[in-house]
Amino acid sequence: MLDNLVAYFDSIRARDPAPRSRWEILLYPGVWAVGLHRFAHWLFQARLYFLARFVNHLSRWLTAIDIHPGAKIGRNLFIDHGFTVIGETAEIGDDVTIYQCVTLGGTNPTNGQGGKRHPTVRDGVIIGSGAQVIGPIVLGERARIGANAVVTDDVPDGATMIGLKARSTLVPAEEWLKEFIPYGTPCDEPCEEIASNGARRIEELEAQLAAIRAELAELKAASPAPVRRNGTDS
Template sequence: MFDSLIAYLDSIRARDPAPRSRWEILLYPGLWAVGLHRVAHWLFEAELYFMARLINHFSRFLTGIDIHPGAKIGRHLFIDHGFTVIGETAEIGDNVTIYQCVTLGGTNPANGVPGKRHPTLCDNVILGSGAQVLGPITVGARARVGANAVVTDDVPEGATMIGLKARSTLVPVETWLKDFIPYGTPCKEPCEPVGGSGGSRVEELEAEVALLKAQVAALLARETPEPEPTSTTPRRRSRS
């Protein structure tokens, strides 16, 4: 048990440069939330639902993280900062990283019968801050969901999802094979497909703006009337 705790703390330290020691990680709210969830989930599976809910409410009060006792969580889940909601039928694999204000939400069945209605996260998934993953969908292994993205469809393995509604970006294999990408969003790498001209989308837009400015200047020059020539002959004064 002690060795598994050390391995868990080391896995968090490998993904977070802030802590100076393992003792500091022991104060993380995400670690406490996951630990208390293990107890609540054990009570939930034993059909002691009230006690499981009681521990869930205490954990939410203490950490600001709401994990339903029925959720299934694998090894080494790292919830950074907190304020996260994980639904009852959510399933989380190993070495998943979840940043602040993330929701693993469900869809409400029209017939009112409970069932699988929350997401399944495969191993090594990264969810950026504010991401909303909704419904009984599957997020493939090593997939990344960018900050504030809303995902309602299955995510392929290794894909990066951004936007509202989230769409996949073209990420090279050598990028998603990296061990860990903070916040689920690549830095210093293109997030949009490269255009046909070989430049990025931003460069294409800047070229279009420059062309439009030149066209507007040409139209203004064509419509501006030329100034009338002024006479240089001096006026004669009338004699009274």
């Protein structure tokens, strides 16, 4: 038990350089939220729904993180800061990182039954702050969801999603895959590389336009001046 707790704290320190010791991590609201959820989920599985909800509400009041007791959570979930909502049928794998103000939300069932209506998050996923992941979709292993992205479709393994509605950066994961990206939002690569390619293309087009203008100016300068006859040009 103690070894598992130490391993959990060490996994958080590997993703967050702020804490100076494991004791600081013990004060993180995300750690308390996950710990209380473990207890609430045990009560939920035992069909003690009222008690499970009571623990859930207590956890939300203490941590500003709302995890439904029915949600299934794997090892080493790190919720950095609060104001995160995780729905009832959400499933989260191992070594997942979720930043503040994230919603793993559900769709409105049309058949009168709850069913699977929340996302499934595979191992190693990073979800940036403010991201909204909605519906019974799957975020593939080691996917990165950029800050404020809105994701409503399945995400392939290793893909980086940005924007509203989220779109892939179209950079193959095997070309740049990193161990960890804070907030799930790449700053230098691959997004900057894509932006720089676009900027280079604009510079090339501007250079071509300048060359065309220079050629027109040379042609105009080389053409003979018009001869004026009786007040008119000929």
